[in-house]
Amino acid sequence: MNNYKLTIQYDGTAYAGWQIQDNAGTIQETISGSIEVILKEKVNLIGSGRTDAGVHALGQAANFRTKQEIDIFRFQHSLNSILPTDISVIRMKKVPEKFHSRFDAKSRNYLYLISKIKSPFYYKYSIQKKDLNINTFNKLSKEFLGKKDFTSFCRKNSETDNKFCEIKSIGWKETKEFYLFLISADRFLHGMVRTIVGTLFQAADKNRDEKFIRNVFEQFNREAAGEAVPAKGLFLYKVSY
Numbered sequence: 001m002n003n004y005k006l007t008i009q010y011d012g013t014a015y016a017g018w019q020i021q022d023n024a025g026t027i028q029e030t031i032s033g034s035i036e037v038i039l040k041e042k043v044n045l046i047g048s049g050r051t052d053a054g055v056h057a058l059g060q061a062a063n064f065r066t067k068q069e070i071d072i073f074r075f076q077h078s079l080n081s082i083l084p085t086d087i088s089v090i091r092m093k094k095v096p097e098k099f100h101s102r103f104d105a106k107s108r109n110y111l112y113l114i115s116k117i118k119s120p121f122y123y124k125y126s127i128q129k130k131d132l133n134i135n136t137f138n139k140l141s142k143e144f145l146g147k148k149d150f151t152s153f154c155r156k157n158s159e160t161d162n163k164f165c166e167i168k169s170i171g172w173k174e175t176k177e178f179y180l181f182l183i184s185a186d187r188f189l190h191g192m193v194r195t196i197v198g199t200l201f202q203a204a205d206k207n208r209d210e211k212f213i214r215n216v217f218e219q220f221n222r223e224a225a226g227e228a229v230p231a232k233g234l235f236l237y238k239v240s241y
Contacts, residue, residue, distance in 0.1 A: 001065045001066065001067060001097050002065065002066055002067065002068065002069060002070065002094065002097075003063055003064075003065045003094065003095050003096065003097045003098075003099055004063060004064060004065075004066070004070060004072070004092060004093070004094055004095065005061060005062070005063045005092070005093055005094075005095045005099065005101065006031075006061070006062045006063065006064075006089050006091070006092050007059055007060070007061055007089070007090050007091035007092070008027075008031065008057060008059075008060040008061070008062060008087065008088070008089055008090070009057055009058055009059070009060070009087075009088045009090055010027050010056060010057050010060065010086060010087040010088070011056055011086040011087075011124075012027065012051060012053070012054050012055045012056045012057070012231070013054060013056075013086070013124060013232065014086060015027050015030075015053065015054075016053045017050060017051055017052050017053045017054075017055065018047050018049075018050045018051045018060070019047075019050045020032070027051070027057075027060075027087060028045055028047060028062075030083065030084065030087060031045055031062070031079075031083065031087065031089075032044075032045040032064075034079055034082040034083050035064060035079065037082060038075065038078050038079060038082070039066055039068060041066065041068075043064040043065070043066060044064060044065070045062050045063075045064045046062060046063050046064065046100060046101045046102055047060060047061070047062045047101055047102065048060060048061040048062065048101045048102055048105045048108065048239040049102060049105070049108055049187070049188065049236075049239075050190075051234075051236050052190065052191060052194075052231055052234075053231060054230070054231030054232055055231045055234045055235070055236065056125065056232075056234065056235045056236070057235060057236040057237075058111075058235050058236070058237040058238070059236065059237050059238045059239060060236050060239070061101045061105070061239040061241075062101050063095065063099060063100070063101045065097070070094075072092050072093065072094065075092065076089055076092045079092075101239075104241055105239050105240065105241060106186070106240045106241055107168055107184045107185060107186055107239070107240045108184070108185060108186075108187065108188060108236065108238075108239055108240075109182070109183070109184045109236070109237055109238040109239070109240065110182070110183050110184075110188070110193050110234060110235065110236055110237065111180060111181070111182055111234075111235045111237045112180070112181040112183075112193065112194075112197050112229070112233050112234050112235075113125055113126040113127075113178060113180065113233045113234075113235065114126055114127055114128070114129050114132070114178060114179040114180070114181070114233065115127070115128050115129075115177060115178055116128070116129070116130045116176075116177050116178065116179065117130075117177055119177075122177075124232060125232060125233065125235075126178070126232070126233045127229060127230055127232070127233045129179070129201075132172075132174075132179050132204070133204065134172045134173070134174050134179070136204055137172045137181075137200055137204060138171055138172050139210070140200055140203050140204065140209075140210060140213055141170045141171060141172065141200060142170070142210075143210050143213035143214060143217075144167045144170050144183075144196060144213070145167050145168075145169075145170060146166065146167060147164060147165070147166040147167075148164065148165070148166075148167070148217060149163050149164055149217070149220065150163050150164070150165050150189055150192055150217075151163040151220040151221070151222070152216050152217055152219055152220055152221055152222055152224050152225045153189070153191075153192050153195040153196055153199070153216075153222070153225050154189035154190050154191055154192050154195065154222065155189075155190045155191045155222065156222050157190075160189065163189060165185050165186060165187050165188060165189065165192070166185055166186045166187075167183065167184070167185045168184045168185060168186070169182070169183070169184045170182070170183045170184070181197055181200075183196070184240075191228055193234060194228035194229050194230075194231065194234060195222075195225050195226065195228045197228075197229045198225070198226035198227045198228045198229045199213070199216060199225045199226035200213075200226070201226060201229070202226035202227070203226070
């Protein structure tokens, strides 16, 4: 079997997330359907992980297997010509047959975008805030580093029983027009990144210190954490292998 890896960008605004669902348009379904039109066969498109409804991607990874030998340049061009304008395959390559986009991933890297100004061009892809103390946010964020139980930071109806994730790096950066939140982990739970950001906002707004974050972890209760920030500012920007 031939195995092909795709690197995908998408604007998630109009979609119910990555994973195929009943009665809802998804990224996985849209790309799979387009591949099947070209190959004239069913494919199993495997993503590196789910992104929630409304979340975007700058570098989602996925793979599919087929008995057919594909001309990569022509196939990628044909695929992009079929896909809607809010989804694009930016890279495609042949990989070993055993390669698995989800299980072989070493880390997923997310970006949350916060605009300092009101802009019609940033509105769909960021939230607006100003006068954030980056030093405070970086100090609070260190409490998330390492392998921990993130029960308090994922949705109550999360499908997985294993709530342990290892945060490998986390931090905030500031530019002239943006605040950028960057986080990398071996895996993420449903709603986890957005809840972490919301909890950091809550801690900073109430002048809480690191003990507040530690207490949220110890509660093992989603209600102890802050309100999740909107999905529109969140991007899966890279998957590392």
